[in-house]
Amino acid sequence: MATAIFTKYTFKRLYIHKNKERAKLKSFKKASKSYLNWLATKVILVPEEIEKRHIRIAETTPFEFLRATFYRWTQHWSELSADLNYHLPLVLGVGDLHVENFGTWRDAEGRLVWGVNDFDECCYLPYANDLVRLATSARFAIEEQAILELQELKELSKKARSEQMKKHYNKFQEKVKERVDNAFSKTCQSIVTGYSNGLEVQLEDTSVNGSRRYSGRKPFVLAEEHDWLREIVLNKLREKDRDTDEDPEDDFDEFFKESNALEYVNSSVPRSAWEALRLSMPEPGISFRLGKRDAGLGSLGRQRFTAIVEDWHGGILVREAKALAPSAWLWWDEERQDTIEILYDEALRQVVRARDPWVRIHLGSVKNSWIVRRLAPDSGKVKLKDLPKSEGLENQLWQAMGREVANVHIPLGDVSKDLQKQNQDKDWLKKLANNMADKLLKDWEDRATILEDA
Numbered sequence: 001m002a003t004a005i006f007t008k009y010t011f012k013r014l015y016i017h018k019n020k021e022r023a024k025l026k027s028f029k030k031a032s033k034s035y036l037n038w039l040a041t042k043v044i045l046v047p048e049e050i051e052k053r054h055i056r057i058a059e060t061t062p063f064e065f066l067r068a069t070f071y072r073w074t075q076h077w078s079e080l081s082a083d084l085n086y087h088l089p090l091v092l093g094v095g096d097l098h099v100e101n102f103g104t105w106r107d108a109e110g111r112l113v114w115g116v117n118d119f120d121e122c123c124y125l126p127y128a129n130d131l132v133r134l135a136t137s138a139r140f141a142i143e144e145q146a147i148l149e150l151q152e153l154k155e156l157s158k159k160a161r162s163e164q165m166k167k168h169y170n171k172f173q174e175k176v177k178e179r180v181d182n183a184f185s186k187t188c189q190s191i192v193t194g195y196s197n198g199l200e201v202q203l204e205d206t207s208v209n210g211s212r213r214y215s216g217r218k219p220f221v222l223a224e225e226h227d228w229l230r231e232i233v234l235n236k237l238r239e240k241d242r243d244t245d246e247d248p249e250d251d252f253d254e255f256f257k258e259s260n261a262l263e264y265v266n267s268s269v270p271r272s273a274w275e276a277l278r279l280s281m282p283e284p285g286i287s288f289r290l291g292k293r294d295a296g297l298g299s300l301g302r303q304r305f306t307a308i309v310e311d312w313h314g315g316i317l318v319r320e321a322k323a324l325a326p327s328a329w330l331w332w333d334e335e336r337q338d339t340i341e342i343l344y345d346e347a348l349r350q351v352v353r354a355r356d357p358w359v360r361i362h363l364g365s366v367k368n369s370w371i372v373r374r375l376a377p378d379s380g381k382v383k384l385k386d387l388p389k390s391e392g393l394e395n396q397l398w399q400a401m402g403r404e405v406a407n408v409h410i411p412l413g414d415v416s417k418d419l420q421k422q423n424q425d426k427d428w429l430k431k432l433a434n435n436m437a438d439k440l441l442k443d444w445e446d447r448a449t450i451l452e453d454a
Contacts, residue, residue, distance in 0.1 A: 063140035088126035089413030095121035098137035107354035123327035135433035194399035198406025262291025
């Protein structure tokens, strides 16, 4: 593990920028162009996908915008506080963390496991980055839910322009704002509590073989424990559409239909991607077709190939290869812009978890690195619409997310000691998250500028 080069001095230079050219990238449009130019030196970009990416970014909600623009987050974070970043202990962290970056998979024993399932942007960074980004995404998620609840009233207010309706509408908005603020305070406290609990690692003797084990950090295996979380996941898998007269369709039916309906890839496929998919099959010699899947906005524009086996021992089998690049965290660091190091595999080797045996990292030459994973209804992200609405369950979920972040972090310093210091202000996470959210909302208001000269 090559961590010796990451000294405090190195990271101080990361945040105290003296390069005048980089200071010009203040607008969202210029920063986006700069990032894509940098990314094009690391992976092969698909022009039509980049065009689609620009259009979809212009149509995003704040939560979707956060997910799609981690590069802009790194820029704002560096401007947040040079002193704060210099003194915070470093970790090998997720980077692009948000509430939809958690999901499920099957481990080597076939058990259902929950946790962080995407390390595309993992990098060495201040530990608070992941917590602040998770909290910021939670704020946008809470606000998005409130907006949905307001939607019906918004439609009414367009039809009835009476002063009475406007007065009622304004009062309702104030109540929603108050409710969101209270909910967000509890969310931040729950995230910190979960993270703190996850860091409380104690060695305990076992009576089985006399060895010692860590008791504080444990993977979220949804077999014997975490029944409340298991129920959320199982409800997601069997959720029915009760608002229509159509036959109910669960995630398994939907997955089968979507996988078989994928368009064939009509472009050349890199040999390295084909080989990575071939090696991902459960046995040699399995033939497959390649489809084109439209997935996450954050990685839209990179090459992505989906291998479909329509009938393997009586069922469908799907694998996906996605191009890997160094973390966007390095784009904003002029000292390390030319770095080609990808830390995905290192993160998977060191995190506390019951691993997904079908996640494989294939590191090759520049523009030839891939992550291959199994796609299935029980192996994917848990989306906002699947999350609980009751306050008690929400707080449990935020705590679980905080604890999972502690499972993931590989500290290069005394994180627990610094966290105790930060916790002297019980609102420290909320303040930093609101600060970052405000910066991103200004970008979100300018999101359509990305279409100019595109």
